[in-house]
Every structure is written in C-alpha cells, then in structure tokens.
Amino acid sequence: MRVTLLNDKVNGQRHISPWAWVPTLYIAEGIPYFLVTAISVTLFAQLGVPNSELALFTSLIAFPWVFKPIWSPFVDVIRTKRWWVLLMQVLMAVTVLLLALLAPRGFFTIALILFTITAFCSATHDIAADGYYMLALTQHQQAAYVGLRSTFYRIANIFCQSILLMVVGWLQKRTDVATSWTYALLLCSAILAIIAICHVWTMPAVETNVESRTSKEIWREVGHVWRDFFRKPGIALAIVFMLLYRLPEALLLKLCNPFFLASQQEGGLGITVETIGQITGIGVILMLLGGIGGGLWVSKTGLKKAIIPMALFLTIPCIVYVFFARFQPTSLLVLSACVGFEQLGYGLGYTACMLYMIHVADGAHKTAHFSICTAFMFLGLMLPGMIAGYIQEAVGYMGFFWIVMLCCIPSILVTYLVYRKLQS
Secondary structure, eight states, X not given: OOOEEOOTTTTTOOOOOGGGTHHHHHHHHHHHHHIIIIIHHHHHHHTTXXXXXXXXXXXXXXXXXXXXHHHHHHHHHSSOHHHHHHHXXXXXXXXXXXXXXXXXXXXXXXXXXXXXXXXXHHHHHHHXXXXXXXXXSOHHHHHHHHHHHHHHHHHHHHIIIIIHHHHHHHHHTTSOHHHHHHHHHHHHHHHHHHHHHHHHHHSOOOEEXXXXXXXXXXXXXXXXXXXXXXXXXXXXXXXXXXXXTTHHHHHHHHHHHHHHHSOGGGTSOOOOHHHHHHHHHHHHHHHHHHHHHHHHHHHHHOXXXXXHHHHHHHHGGXXXXXXXXXXXXXXXXXXXXXXXXXXXXXXXXHHHHHHHHHHHHOSTTHHHHHHHHHHHHHHHHXXXXXXXXXXXXXXXXXXXXXXXXXXXXXXXXXXXXXXXXXXX
C-alpha cells in the first residue's frame, strides 16, 4: 500500500495542532470500550439479569477485540484512516443513542446486538485511530504526544467507571433505574457525537492517493503475518502466558460490580451504584499510578527481575474479595482502601503483561504481531468470563472468590516458566 501525505504548507492549509484532536481521539477510543466491557455489566446487573447470563453475554459481546487483527488490513487499504475514524465515531454515537432508548427498558437481546455493534465499531476505530496517529504526526511528535494520548484514554476510563456511575447513582435518588441509565447513555452518545463533529474540522486530511490491493493480496499478506507469528521461538509458551496471566482478573471483572450490588442476604455488599462509582474512581487512579510505577520499575531492573514480583502483585491482592464476602463491609473508607490496594497491584502487574507482549512482538511485522498478542490477551479474558457467572451461581460469592484465588496458581506458574526463558 502506498499512502501519500499532504504537506500543509505546500497545499496552503493552516496548521492544526495535535492538541486539537489527539485528546478527543483517545477519549472517543476509550468511552465505547469501557461501555461495552465494564458498564454493560453494571447495567444488566441492575436490570436483574442473572449472573450466569450476564457474565456469558457481556464476555461474548467483546469478541471484536479478539478478532480485529483479521480485518485490520482492510482498514489499511479501503479509503483513509480519517474516513474510518469519522465513520466509526458517528456509528458509535448512533448505537449508544439506541442503547439509551432501548437497553434500560428491558430489550435484552436488542441491547446485546447494539453492544456488539458498538464493540465492532470501537475495535475498528482503534485500528484506524492508531494508524492515523502514526500518519498525521512525525516520529518526534508521536513520542512527544504518546503521554497525552494515554492520559486521555485513562480519563475516558475514569469517566465511564467512576463519574458515569456516580451520575447514575445520583439520578436514581430522583428517578427510577431505567430512566437514570437512559440519561447516562444519552450523555455518552452526545459526547461521541460532539467529538465526531469536531473532528471533521480538527483532524487534518493527511492521506490521499491510497493504492488499493486485491482481496487475494490482502489475505496473502495476512497469512504471511500469522505464519511468521506462530514460527517465533517459544511462541507456544508465550500464548499460554497471554491466556493465563490475567485469569483471576478475568473472573473478577464480570462479577465484582454484581457482587457489590447484590444484597447482603444474597452474599453481596448491598451498596449503591453511586458508591461503586466512588470506590472505582479511587481504584482506577491507583491503578494508573501502579502502571507508572511498574514502568519505572522495569526500566531500572529489566523485565526478567520484575516479572515474578509483578505477577504476585497482580494476583495476591484479589484476596480482598474474600475479605469482602466474609465480613461484608459497607464503610466507604474500608471499601476504597481495599479496592485501591487491589487496583494498585493490578496496575503494577499489568505492566509486565504489556512489556512481555512487546518483547514477543519484536521483529518483522511487530505492529501486526503486537495486535495478535493483544487478541490472545483478550481471549484470555473472554473465555473465563463466559463461565464466571455459572461458577458463582453454583458455589456462591464466597466459594467463587476462593476459586479466583486458586486461579492465581496457574498465573504465577506460567509466569515462572516465562521468567526462565527471558534473557533480561
């Protein structure tokens, strides 16, 4: 594929600062992702969906992030990255609008379809946005703005998992559950629509004369990339690591908020959505600090020395949920401290996962191979999440959280095997 970049000075166009579009581009990347993977769980839990169905279907609707490496080459050769970004943002605004009108009113099947469409659009938007970022900026600018893009993606995380839930909780004091979620999702749709409209003017048209290829040529290249990936030395162990490293988290992700919402008679904590938003906000902030600390740690010691301690930080703090199930605390201070501790450990531990995937992807086709690595990582989250609800309904919350702790063993074991293979 050949892409010709337009020179603003030659074409007499005004210069547009990356500040005009980088922050909003990554907010638009983050909001749909967290709506599908996290907010959908809380929404369906409040609508009374059983944990077995809730965990199964909210895991399945995230499948586009597993399979996006398959269609990503087509985004490269059909139209421009900017065109894909704008189209996906409009479609996401529309699907979230429809979710706001239908999902809180009990249209469960339609809501799942709309969440799946949102996930597909979001995964495609990820491909196009990251490609556009690399095309629109020089290598020096890419390095300079990488912190900005990650910061605003994290702001989207805090908005969805904390601020949005607090808004929902505040509205539920004044209206019913369905109406509160309608207004919250309408807010998300409005934000995505405003970003799409702004990007029509703020995202510079940096591509033209895209040379297309035939479907046969694209599939041949995709096959070549996947073949090279599976021929990497030690790739079998690497895949097992990507599937198992986050196993405890994969089970917890689907049931921590339903556990918080469930009554104490049902074995839960019986706290409000507003309280969940408050403690999750603190947890997300500490997770981000853990990620920063983890990066500094590895930069000083190397991945080999850090990977086993990081695996312990990722897994062992899950014990706080056993404490929650046993003592059922409702104090905001206790809940925030425990969730903050668990999320700080998660932030530290997740760093090892990301850096190991970068290590595996290094070499020819490293961008495509990293995308494949993330696909296996998402698969490792999706498959356990599908059965998490069935496990919990069979053994109760206390038994479920002890099973989560047992799942720390394969996570730590596979990390030890990877540790033995790492050079530094």
